[in-house]
Amino acid sequence: MTTYKDYYKILGVERTATEQEIKSAYRKLARQYHPDLKTGSEKEAAEEKFKEINEAYEVLSDPEKRAKYDRLGANWQHGQEWQPPPDMDGFHFYTWNDGDLGATGFSDFFETLFGRARANRTGGGFRWEPQMRGQDIESELQLTLEESYRGGEKTIQLTSREICAVCQGSGHLDRGICAYCGGTGNTTVRKTLEVKIPPGIQNGSKIRLRNQGGEGLGGGQRGDLYLKVNIQPHPLFTLKGNDIESKVIITPEQAALGDKVTTATLDGDIILTIPPQTHSGKKLRLRGKGWPLKGGGRGDHYVEVVIDLPAFLSEAELDLYKKLAELRKGV
Incomplete structure (x- = not known):
């Protein structure tokens, strides 16, 4: 007596499921529960679930096995104790004695219905290796405002977990623990990548590096690496959408009489005209000096005027401020 396996329930499909539906359900579950993608306490539970998923797919993806399995009928419950019915003519069941072929x-x-195949001993026991694309990975890319503005190439170093190349992720070699990965099936790999940064990339944008993500399983293609751009704060400029904001400090007389002062932009220093009687907090617009726009053109640069006194005033300057204060009395 053994335990009945409801392979349709395991894969989460109806008994009328098509071959494509079965394959799609299997791929989704295999990715979710593959033990090479788990760590710690989750790995052991995932291994058992993964075996169950593979067994269900082994039967339902094979027309002959599926037909034989379906002949048992749909009235069995998952986990129910089961033994070969005595009235199934032409239906061959297998029995095994201790010491027969090793566990697969x-x-x-499964083995009562379909017999027992020899195990693959290269990995320390049976191992199912479906071809499966690796997982996509997301990481952050730290950029200065200038790097984001101008674009170009940036060299980065990343540390990732890769399937052990010695034991192929099994964690075992010759019935023992793989010394290269310590039995984890994974190794830590540090790699250097050259990233192309498009000019004018925005904060929060993602750069996709094809085939630089998680390693594929069973010879499957690697996933992709997505780098989320994080533009670091700048001491002079603030990016607001497609516009740049900065400040310029002027003296009271420059604000009153107007002047020409030097101020910084993303393209270097320029001469900025301060109109007469400019108030503190006024924003002067530099058209087309902001962030690059998609499809061409640029945003604007807004320079906020801040009026401040010099750190030191001479006696003559103080006398002038006193005279100015007298003139302003009663105004």
Whole structure:
């Protein structure tokens, strides 16, 4: 007596599911529960679930196995104790004695129906290796405002977990623990990448590096690496959408009489005209000096005027301020 396996329930499909529906359900579950993508306490539970998923797919993806399995009927409950019905003419069931072929990783229920295949000993036991694309990975890319504005290439270094190349992720070699990965099936790899940064990239944008993500399983293609741009704060400029904001400090007389002062922009210093009687907090617009726009053109640069006294005033300057204060009395 063994335990009945409801392979349709395991894959989450109806008994009428098409071949494509079965394959799609399997791929989704295999990615979710593959033990090479788990760590710690989750890994052991994932291994058992992964075996169950693979066993269900092994049966339902094979027309002959599926037909034989379907002949048992749909009235069995998942986990119910089961033994070969005595009235199934022409239906061959298998029984095994201790000491027969080693375990393959399939359940007793599977082996009673389909027999026992020899295990693959290269990885320390049965191992199913479906071809599966690697996971996409997301990381952050720290950029200065100038790097984001001008674009170009940036060299970065990343540390990632890769499937052990020695034991192929099994964690075992010759029935023992793989010394290269310590039995984890994964190794830490540090790699250097050249990233192309498009000019004018915005904060929060993502740069996609094809085939630089998680390693594929069973010879599958690697996933992609997505780098989320994080533009670091700048001491002079603030990016607001497609516009740049900065400040310029002037003296009271410059504000009253107007002047020409030097101020910084993303393209270097320029001469800025301060109109007469400019108030503190006024924003002067530099058209087309802001952030690059998609499709061409640029935003604007707004310079906020801040009026401040010099750190030191001479006696003559103080006398002039006193005279000015007398003139302003009663105004």
